[in-house]
Amino acid sequence: MNWRTLTKAQRDVLVLKVLLAAVAVVGLFYLGIFPLMDRVGALQQKRDQLSLKLREGDAAVRGGDALRRQLDERRRQLDRRLIGGTPPASNPLLWATEVIYRHARATGVAVESVTEIKGDIPFWAKPPEVKPRNEEEEVRRATAAGAPPAPRPPPRRFAPYAILVNLVGSYDRLKAFAYSLESENPVVSMTTISIVAREATPEQHQVRLVVEWPRVMDSMQPKLKAIYEDE
């Protein structure tokens, strides 16, 4: 086959054939090979994602025993620190009175009265107003300000529970009472200590104490209960 020897009609047919062949090749790639390659890519990606999910799942399941042990340990710590160290949800004054009288008896101070200081949950313990968080808006604002959006702190789980204790005793006995109370429980606080000298008995002072414990807020009781739920 020689181009120069071909007639015009033969040349036209040849050019047409070449063009058709080129169109067929392009069509084959665009409609057949490339979509097939995309499909294979998507399938492989899905397979890899599943493999990763399975590997992570497997690792999570294998770490399950350690997690269970850790949760058991935390439950024990919570039992010890909540049951012994914070007022219960029901009848907290009875619990607090028992604590105060026990330490008073042990240290020789005379308790005159124990009363509950009633009040609402302080505003700082309440969760901030819950508004649906507009993440995009926050990110946009923060980016404009040149800083990442501040993470929202978790809600507080405890609010103070306070009682007023009037007692009579010497300074040394009051110290002993405070030591006994505070060394038993690291979260109890004497938020007010008022000592007034009594002219008639210089060694015995009139003492007014505000004793405060953290107490699980009612709104947090379901979360606390959920920690103890069986699987």
Place this chain on the structure above:
Amino acid sequence: MRIRIDLLAFSERRQQGPVSTRFALRTTVLTLILAVILGAAWLFFISHTARSEIQTKESAWRDMEPLVKAIRRLRGRNADAQAFLNELDAWAEVRQAGHVVLEHIQRVVPAEMQFVRLEIRDDITARRPSSEAEPARPYRQFRMRINGRTAGERSEDTVARFLLALKDIGAPNRFCPSVSLVSLQSDPQAGAGFSSFEINAEGEERPLRHAAPPARAKAP
């Protein structure tokens, strides 16, 4: 002078190489077609393999999913338990033990001084945040007021010494680095040579920190 005489017509000329142009062209085209067919077959094969692997893995995931969900719940509870414990730790950290304060004050009171009233406050307060969406930042701040009297002619020296000693108690973590004398005056009712005084002391703000946010249970 060299003369080239070409007696063959164009149509009579033949390729002088080992293969003809026609053969070379046909072989190339056939090779390309074969390559495309093999490539497509290979793509079909790996697509089929991937599909069957996906089916196997999906079936394995269906078996594993309940276990993973249970672990995820367990993680959530664990994080919650830790958050409760962390917050209790925060309460313990911010506490100023009353017995330690009473002990320190007793140690620095001069012999010629007598307290009439001692009031210590260390409750939790907080400033209102600028917006309701912002969390409040509660803190404890040690505050103390002492009313008392001193005996002797140089009462001002006794009170000044006491003030200095008060400022220093608990050093290096001083309870009340800011101590001020509110009043000092002679107290004839208490007797000759007695003076009464009032002292205010204030510590620094000790924030009641938030528990660390519970770690979000990660996928799977």
